[in-house]
Amino acid sequence: MKLLILDRDGVINYDSDAYIKSVEEWIPLPGAIEAIAQLSKAGWTVAIATNQSGIARGYYDVATLDAMHDRLRALVAEQGGEVGLIVYCPHGPNEGCACRKPKPGMLQSIATHYGADLAKCWFVGDSLGDLQAAQAVDSQPVLVKTGKGLQTLAKVIPVNTLIFDDLAAVAAELIHK
């Protein structure tokens, strides 16, 4: 199956060092909604794996996070597409969970849900942890320059990382290749 897994903050929507704490703060990046819709209409399943330590930190609750994701789904549906499974890690960095990136637990959950082979999937992120999570399960690490992407590009990243300006460019590559 054609499964694409996306990080959320900094890839689909603007990120903030102050976290994205409300639906009002959740603002799509230019072209991101259209990219997801176009991928979906081209037969791709678009899933999301996102760290949300803001929940553990008490900055927002699950109901607020769900409202952000309802907004995302509605915007993509308006463009004729749909968003697949959204998996999030609500834990803090010191809880030792199995799902927080750079651990690959969320990617594995998504693959299990769809019966997909992670070695044939791209995982698109803006942070080093995203790329490391992909690498841990032999997925293709893909870095976009939005969000924290440019800072990540200055770090030591997996040698096979594919680099794109933004999610729209990733979608164009996948749809037209």
Ligand SMILES: O=P(O)(O)OC[C@@H](O)[C@H]1O[C@@H](OP(=O)(O)O)[C@@H](O)[C@@H](O)[C@@H]1O
């Ligand atoms: O990029 P994804 O995984 O979708 O979500 C990242 C967010 O959960 C937040 O992750 C935090 O990292 P810590 O969780 O505090 O290490 C910070 O980087 C915030 O700026 C960012 O908004």
Ligand SMILES: [Mg+2]
């Ligand atoms: Mg991110």
Ligand SMILES: [Zn+2]
């Ligand atoms: Zn977790």
